[in-house]
Each structure stands twice: as C-alpha cells, then as structure tokens.
Amino acid sequence: MSTATQPDDRTARARIRDAALVCFARDGFSTPLRSIAQEAGVSVPLITHHYKTKDALRQTCDEWVLDRFLELKLLAIHTPDSVKESLADTSSASVLTVYIVRSFLDATSSARRFFDRYMDQLRTIIATARAAGMVNPSVDEEEQLHLLATQSIGTLMVEFVLHPPEDPTLFVDQVFTSRNMTAYMEIYSQPLLAPSPAMDTYLTSIKEKP
Amino acid sequence: MSTATQPDDRTARARIRDAALVCFARDGFSTPLRSIAQEAGVSVPLITHHYKTKDALRQTCDEWVLDRFLELKLLAIHTPDSVKESLADTSSASVLTVYIVRSFLDATSSARRFFDRYMDQLRTIIATARAAGMVNPSVDEEEQLHLLATQSIGTLMVEFVLHPPEDPTLFVDQVFTSRNMTAYMEIYSQPLLAPSPAMDTYLTSIKEKP
DNA sequence: ACACATCCTGTACATTCGTACAGTATTTAA
DNA sequence: TTAAATACTGTACGAATGTACAGGATGTGT
Numbered sequence: 427m428s429t430a431t432q433p434d435d436r437t438a439r440a441r442i443r444d445a446a447l448v449c450f451a452r453d454g455f456s457t458p459l460r461s462i463a464q465e466a467g468v469s470v471p472l473i474t475h476h477y478k479t480k481d482a483l484r485q486t487c488d489e490w491v492l493d494r495f496l497e498l499k500l501l502a503i504h505t506p507d508s509v510k511e512s513l514a515d516t517s518s519a520s521v522l523t524v525y526i527v528r529s530f531l532d533a534t535s536s537a538r539r540f541f542d543r544y545m546d547q548l549r550t551i552i553a554t555a556r557a558a559g560m561v562n563p564s565v566d567e568e569e570q571l572h573l574l575a576t577q578s579i580g581t582l583m584v585e586f587v588l589h590p591p592e593d594p595t596l597f598v599d600q601v602f603t604s605r606n607m608t609a610y611m612e613i614y615s616q617p618l619l620a621p622s623p624a625m626d627t628y629l630t631s632i633k634e635k636p
Numbered sequence: 637m638s639t640a641t642q643p644d645d646r647t648a649r650a651r652i653r654d655a656a657l658v659c660f661a662r663d664g665f666s667t668p669l670r671s672i673a674q675e676a677g678v679s680v681p682l683i684t685h686h687y688k689t690k691d692a693l694r695q696t697c698d699e700w701v702l703d704r705f706l707e708l709k710l711l712a713i714h715t716p717d718s719v720k721e722s723l724a725d726t727s728s729a730s731v732l733t734v735y736i737v738r739s740f741l742d743a744t745s746s747a748r749r750f751f752d753r754y755m756d757q758l759r760t761i762i763a764t765a766r767a768a769g770m771v772n773p774s775v776d777e778e779e780q781l782h783l784l785a786t787q788s789i790g791t792l793m794v795e796f797v798l799h800p801p802e803d804p805t806l807f808v809d810q811v812f813t814s815r816n817m818t819a820y821m822e823i824y825s826q827p828l829l830a831p832s833p834a835m836d837t838y839l840t841s842i843k844e845k846p
Numbered sequence: 847a848c849a850c851a852t853c854c855t856g857t858a859c860a861t862t863c864g865t866a867c868a869g870t871a872t873t874t875a876a
Numbered sequence: 877t878t879a880a881a882t883a884c885t886g887t888a889c890g891a892a893t894g895t896a897c898a899g900g901a902t903g904t905g906t
Contacts, residue, residue, distance in 0.1 A: 617825050861894085
C-alpha cells in the first residue's frame with residue numbers, strides 16, 4: 427500500500443528493461459523502440475543511451491529472463507506433483523513464459539539457450555522422479571528427455587499461436603486448464619499405441635542395438 | 637530430360653507464386669518483395685500487377701499449400717505404418733512442411749486453418765487405426781486428438797528453430813531420423829509415468845465425470 | 847562557485863520496404 | 877492492319893524504423 431502512491435521506484439534503466447520485456451512478450455521482437463519508450467515513459471534516445479542498440483537491449487532482456495528461469499517450474503508439467511505447484515504463482519512467471527515462447531517464435535539463437543537451460547532443469551526433475559519410481563526407465567533416457575522438452579516447448583508454442591492471450595499475464599492459466607491436463611495425464615500414463623507384433627519386434631530390436 | 641533444357645514452361649504468374657513459396661519457406665514472411673522478384677526473375681511491379689498486394693500474394697500461397705495438404709501424410713507419424721510412408725516422398729512435401737511451420741512461427745490466422753485441416757486428417761487416421769485395434773481408446777478422444785495434433789506441430793516447430801535447415805527441401809529427412817523415431821515409438825507405446833495411487837485416483841475420477 | 851559527468855530530450859538522417867504511376871513491349875481481337 | 881488489352885519495367889514516393897548528433901537539465905565532487 428505504501429508503494430502504491432509512489433510514482434516509480436525503479437531507475438529509468440530498469441523501467442526501460444521492464445517495458446521492453448512487456449512489449450517483447452506482448453507484441454513480439456519487432457516492436458518499435460518508440461513503443462517501448464512510450465511504455466517506459468521515456469524518450470527513444472534515452473534507450474539508446476543506456477543500451478546502445480536495440481539488439482543489445484534484447485540481449486539484456488534475454489539474460490534477465492534466463493536469470494529468472496528457475497521460477498518457471500510450471501514448464502515441467504510431466505509429473506503430477508509439479509502440476510499442483512504450477513497452480514500457485516502464475517502471473518509473474520507467465521510473462522517470462524510468453525517471452526520465451528516469443529524467443530522460439532523468433533527462431534534466433536537465444537531460443538537454443540533457453541532450450542538447453544530447460545533440458546537441464548527437466549533432467550534433474552525426471553531423475554528424481556525416476557529414483558522415486560514415479561517415472562519408468564527408457565531405452566535412451568537422454569533422447570527421451572530431448573523429446574519431452576521438445577514436446578513441452580512445442581505445445582506452448584502451438585497453444586500460443588492458436589489462442590494468443592490479450593494479456594501475457596494470463597497465458598499459463600489459459601494453457602493448463604483441467605481439460606488439457608486430463609489429456610496430458612492420460613497420454614503419459616497409458617500407452618497410446620496398442621501392442622502389436624510389428625511394434626514389439628521394433629521395440630526389442632532397438633533395445634539390443636546400442 | 638526433355639524439360640531440362642527448356643528455359644521455363646511456367647507462366648510468370650506461376651513462377652512468382654513458386655518463388656514466393658520458396659522465399660517464404662526459406663526466409664520467412666518478412667522476405668522483401670525484391671527478393672521474391674529476383675528469385676522469380678521478374679521485376680517487383682510485375683508482382684503487384686498479378687497479385688495486388690503482398691498479403692494477397694501470401695494468401696494465394698496459403699491456398700496453394702492448403703490444396704496440396706493431402707501430400708503431407710508424413711505429419712501423421714503416430715502410427716508405425718505411416719512412418720514407412722513418410723520415407724517415400726520427401727523433398728516436395730518438405731517445402732510444404734517448412735511453409736506451414738513458418739505460418740505457425742508467424743502466428744497469424746492462417747496457422748489456425750492449417751491446424752484445423754491437420755486435425756481433420758489426423759482424426760480419420762486415428763479412427764481407422766483405432767478400428768483396427770492399433771490405438772487404444774481414450775477418455776476424451778477429441779481432446780486427445782487436439783493434444784496429439786498440438787504435439788506434432790509443436791515438435792516440428794521446435795525442431796525447426798533448434799536446427800534450421802539451410803535447404804527447406806531437407807527438413808523432414810533431418811527431423812525423422814531413426815534416433816528421433818525411437819523416442820517417438822517408445823513414448824507412445826509404453827507409459828512414461830509409473831502407476832501410483834494418486835495417479836490412479838485421478839484417472840478414475842476423470843473417467844466418471846463427463 | 848565551478849567544472850564535469852550523467853541523465854534526458856528534440857531533431858534529423860539513412861535505410862528499408864510496400865506501393866503507385868507513367869510508359870513500353872507484346873500479344874490478342876476484329 | 878489496327879485498336880485494345882495484357883504483360884512487363886524503371887522511377888519515385890511515402891511511411892516506418894533504428895540510430896547519430898547537438899544541446900539542455902540535473903546532480904556531484906572539488
């Protein structure tokens with residue numbers, strides 16, 4: 427309540443970064459600097475004064491999101507425990523999620539860094555879940571991890587394209603509905619494909635080959 | 637062989653459309669009209685002569701890809717039979733696939749049309765596979781279909797971002813490697829999550845609710 | 847009080863891009 | 877053959893955008 431009436435605590439440099447983060451998440455990285463300046467309440471040249479170029483400003487935002495990446499436990503929705511966690515803190519992490527999805531939609535190198543970071547995060551989660559007997563073993567666990575990470579990020583991307591949120595804050599609430607979670611739980615707990623001779627021979631063959 | 641020496645059979649209008657298709661797939665929809673003109677070997681105003689605006693040109697390409705959509709059986713990789721089919725015709729369908737992925741990366745309304753079309757296609761495939769006993773039943777089959785379609789397109793998107801092909805022709809060969817297919821087969825034929833009391837109660841609860 | 851660094855703004859420039867316009871060649875129709 | 881429609885090009889204009897430059901306001905150290 428005390429900070430509510432204060433105009434703005436943050437320095438202009440931080441205000442610009444936050445404004446850029448919001449604009450990038452909401453409108454994509456092709457957002458004009460003029461929009462960011464308006465969002466931050468400053469002039470355009472002040473942006474180039476603090477951050478030399480637009481690319482440098484974006485890099486700063488990337489690093490900032492990368493530092494906050496641990497907040498995004500909700501991306502790891504593959505264990506039923508983490509599902510409940512995801513329902514806790516949404517709005518702050520939602521903007522980060524949308525920002526990352528935007529990075530992937532932009533198809534630049536920063537997406538690769540986010541992906542690597544996410545695989546690291548998911549690796550430990552699945553490892554502990556496997557140790558607890560909650561996750562079954564795999565023929566090639568690293569390759570399976572790669573597929574799970576790809577499916578997770580990809581699902582977010584498609585969901586974002588199909589139902590773009592007017593407010594980036596609401597994205598994760600919009601994605602992880604109970605209807606979606608049902609399909610998620612089922613697809614990962616019960617086999618989709620029925621056992622067949624062809625499938626069995628294929629699966630046993632890849633188990634023998636390294 | 638006979639057509640190899642002929643300069644170009646196609647009318648300029650068709651050449652422009654094909655060039656736009658290639659440029660859009662390779663460089664994205666922000667490709668300048670000048671690049672398309674160069675690729676087609678014509679002047680820029682000729683493009684605006686045949687297709688009034690750039691958006692109209694893109695719409696024409698969208699319709700053209702939508703008409704050729706049935707060639708893309710390879711997107712339906714969820715049954716082991718269709719896997720073998722996918723190894724047949726690649727290069728022609730690969731450009732279409734990359735074009736569609738670009739549409740999703742662009743996050744415009746045309747992506748929705750592609751998605752609906754793909755769900756229709758996948759629906760019949762899974763229905764026949766289910767009738768043949770190859771695919772197990774689901775609690776909410778339409779919702780499961782939606783998830784499978786989302787995962788398929790999303791996987792293509794992430795794969796495209798992580799390993800962008802220098803030549804759009806080679807994308808599908810690059811994606812559907814045997815290493816990837818192994819993980820695919822396993823994730824859809826053997827449960828990832830081990831049965832647990834919490835999971836069982838969750839699954840039985842959603843089976844009773846409509 | 848003064849010099850100086852920092853913060854900040856207004857203006858302007860260069861580039862890129864889609865599109866419009868005027869005009870020329872080429873094909874078609876009568 | 878002639879007139880008209882069609883295909884095609886060169887030039888240029890207007891809008892959007894990132895960035896550079898000059899200058900003013902503000903605070904800070906001596």
